[in-house]
Structure formats: C-alpha cells, structure tokens
Amino acid sequence: MVQRVGKRISAVAQLPDAQWEFVLFDDPKTANAFCLPGGKVGVYTGLLPICQGDGGMAAVVGHAVAHAVARHGAERVSEGLIVEMGGQFLGEAMKARPEMTQKIVMQSYGIGSQVGVQLPHSRKQELEADHLGLLYMARAGYNPQEAVEFWKRFSGAHAPQTGLIGKVNAYLSTHPVDADRIARLERLMPKAQEEYRNAGDR
Numbered sequence: 122m123v124q125r126v127g128k129r130i131s132a133v134a135q136l137p138d139a140q141w142e143f144v145l146f147d148d149p150k151t152a153n154a155f156c157l158p159g160g161k162v163g164v165y166t167g168l169l170p171i172c173q174g175d176g177g178m179a180a181v182v183g184h185a186v187a188h189a190v191a192r193h194g195a196e197r198v199s200e201g202l203i204v205e206m207g208g209q210f211l212g213e214a215m216k217a218r219p220e221m222t223q224k225i226v227m228q229s230y231g232i233g234s235q236v237g238v239q240l241p242h243s244r245k246q247e248l249e250a251d252h253l254g255l256l257y258m259a260r261a262g263y264n265p266q267e268a269v270e271f272w273k274r275f276s277g278a279h280a281p282q283t284g285l286i287g288k289v290n291a292y293l294s295t296h297p298v299d300a301d302r303i304a305r306l307e308r309l310m311p312k313a314q315e316e317y318r319n320a321g322d323r
C-alpha cells in the first residue's frame with residue numbers, strides 16, 4: 122500500500138533529484154511517517170489502522186512529501202549526515218546502520234537526542250504541508266476529503282476508548298490536530314476537489 126500510494130504521489134510532487142523509496146517499518150507502537158529531503162519516505166505500521174486504506178495513506182504520504190518539497194526537514198538536518206547516508210537505500214540503511222539512520226531521521230525532524238523531546242514543525246510549516254499535501258493527493262487521483270477524515274480519526278485515536286492511545290502520542294506531539302487545522306483543510310477543499318476532478322480516474 123505504501124509503495125502503491127507513494128508511486129502516485131511522487132509522480133505529481135516536485136522534488137528535483139529525488140531518489141524515491143517507500144518503506145514500511147514494522148512498529149505498531151509508532152504512528153508516524155517521514156520523508157527525507159532525498160525522497161526517502163518511511164511509514165510506521167502504527168499508522169495503518171488510522172489510514173484505513175489508500176485514501177488515508179495518500180493523506181499521510183502527501184503530507185510527508187510536502188514537508189520535504191518545502192524543505193522543512195532540510196532546514197534542520199546537518200549536511201554531514203546527509204552526505205554520510207549518501208545514496209543508500211533507506212530500508213538497507215535502517216538494517217545495516219540503524220543508529221545512524223535513526224539519527225538522520227531524528228535530526229531531520231528536530232527530535233533533540235539529548236533531551237528526547239520532539240520539537241514539532243512550526244504551525245506555519247504544518248499548514249504548508251497540509252495545503253500542499255492535499256493538492257498532491259488530489260492530483261494523484263485520491264479524493265482529498267479523505268485527508269479530513271484521516272485527521273479526524275487521528276485526533277479521535279487519541280481518545281482512550283479506541284485503545285490507540287500512546288501509539289499516536291509521538292506523532293501527535295509533532296502533528297497537533299485541532300478544529301482550526303481541519304477547518305483550514307475544509308476551506309482548501311473546493312480547490313482540491315477541482316484538482317481531483319481534473320486528475321480523472323487514474
């Protein structure tokens with residue numbers, strides 16, 4: 122699912138020199154995803170129950186890729202680490218040198234290793250990624266309304282009744298969901314729906 126959706130999202134995203142790779146990491150306790158500046162996309166299995174299908178996955182991958190296109194991660198990641206990782210495949214790198222790879226991912230996403238505290242993307246960056254990600258999923262032929270449903274489920278999954286609490290805490294700390302965020306997505310919806318209609322049935 123990650124690769125199927127990733128292929129379609131990457132076909133409409135403007136990330137020059139990207140060497141696209143889409144990897145699913147088996148970690149049901151982590152509801153998170155990321156895209157490194159070089160087009161390496163990682164999704165943790167903890168997000169699957171919240172995605173519920175290709176549309177939800179398109180919202181996740183679209184959002185992650187949008188952060189990379191807008192260079193939100195590159196502002197944080199050190200040049201040295203990117204060079205060290207070079208053209209290695211993410212899946213191989215995680216197996217061969219898990220500590221270094223995790224360090225790169227954490228630095229890209231502003232996770233302070235000394236204190237273990239996650240620094241969220243700024244609110245401005247989150248809204249940019251939401252906006253761009255919504256257009257990407259629409260252009261790739263996924264109904265953008267699925268993004269709204271995804272974020273509603275995501276914020277709902279935080280409630281104790283669902284049993285998903287804890288799993289979403291990590292992602293939630295970097296991706297706060299509030300009514301304003303969903304309202305903004307809904308305001309962008311007419312434009313996104315137009316893109317979705319133009320994309321046709323791919």
Ligand SMILES: [Zn+2]
Nearest residue numbers: 242247250296
């Ligand atoms: Zn984000």
